[in-house]
Amino acid sequence: MKARSLLFDLWGDYIQHVGGEAWGSTLAAFVAPFGVSEPALRQALSRMARQGWLEVRKVGGRTCYALSQAGRQRIVEASRRVYDGRDTDWDGRWRVLVYSIPEAMRQRRNDLRRELIWTGFAHLSHGAWLSPNPLEDSVQALLRRYGIEDYATLFVAESVGNLEPAELVRRCWDLEAIQASYDRFIARWAPRLASAEVRLQSDEERFVEEISLVHDYRKFLFVDPGLPLQLLPSPWRGHDARNLFQTYYQTLRPGALRYLERHFEPTG
Template sequence: MEDYDILDTRDGDTRDGDTPDGPQPRPQSLMLAFFGNHVLEEGDRDLCVYSGSIIDVLGRVGVGEQAVRSTLTRMVNRGLLRRQREGRRMYFGLTPQATRVLGDGRTRIWKQGAVNDDWDGTWTLLGFSLPDSWKRRRHDLRSRLTWSGFGALYSGLWIAPGNVDIAGAVAELGLTDHVKVFHARADVATDIELMIRDTWDLESVAARYVTFDKRWTAHLGADSGDDPIGTRLRLVSEWLWTIRTDPRLPARHLPPAWPARPAEDTFHHVADRTAEPARLLARDLLDTVPTRPDTD
């Protein structure tokens, strides 16, 4: 189970050493961003895209043909994409597994605000104890918890703002018997802002927003004529990298001038400007076919 690792857009595997220098997108993450933009967002999940079209689009953001082909094969083997042959051409579409992961990503990107103004004072606490030999399963659990807004209060006790429904994710990992979940409020003796600073690396989260905002504000200010498909693919990938470790902490407990809101405004400005041009270009550029029930 590495589903939510694919939403980490960085190149390499240094998951604990993020810097504010911006992401180095991985071909697999860009691939899913492509399918999210041009299949899932179009409301037609039962659609397959010709490999040549995928090579063309990802080439616009610097991914070479061989990297695209090897990524497609790897994602098919992981159950994230399905293949469908039409004559001499090979087409690729989303599997239910990839659709679920992209659906979660779509909620974070397009439906949830980057600033949590509606916190009701509750917290979700999750405690777990796993055998030392379960390193892979421990990593998978921590990946899901981080994506869901949790931070490590202590080594085996994680906390997230609000009432987070994490039971389904825990069950998918087969860890229900090893996890206990509680919903509670902090006692008046608890210094919530100190707890937040001890639990989450706010400087790192803020630096991501600042980096994103500077990069894309400069893009808006430039007289750039780059193609909207490539721009939108980079935009969504970088925004996902920016928000993926942000637990959406209560606004009232964040430092003054928290940079998430201006960065989000910039994201939506560029997204709105590129949405229709990218959609029109995709209609001309992408070779697609309906998914057959017998797809292997």
């Protein structure tokens, strides 16, 4: 587990709920059970600050880290998708983003593509992306963040070409591959849930298991676009994976919280 990804997990799972900021020493205590060294932690924190996810402040000889506005928006959205776990209803409309970004802004264009995939958009054609979800505000925030409002237009449409919704979904997303990813998640974690009471004897072990579970489940943010219920095939293995995640998470949470609270030092 890379230090940067682990820090995002920790902020989403705990730190955002206790003020949103933490001392460097607190973060070191949180990542130590995962084998992350202090130099690797400092490097990850520095990188996250350079990328605009974190804000850093000095208090005496100590360093405190807090999410930036962009970081808070990312964590709130990720937490909703990971922990909320409810199917959404489709309003029957598609969001189509069309852009033409100059080659001189290639890096921003590449960054936007990655963000669109994470948000749940699919590549429709050259310079065009598609989602059935009401992501207008998220898209506008992305365009502002990268300074490309003048190069992109977001449309809301009731149909795209002459394709039926189910056919359009199959064309844009590899649903069989997503189903297979959920099967692998279930195959890994169902036996661990069944044996947890015997295997996990300490709060530290439950904490490590919980964050590992969250980390593995959070990967679906980059795989599953969160399609509305009406556009999902039946049966959908994502439902089984979600139920497994929520059950195991609630099983591990009391012990993990005890560990987190034992090592968390308030910054205020």
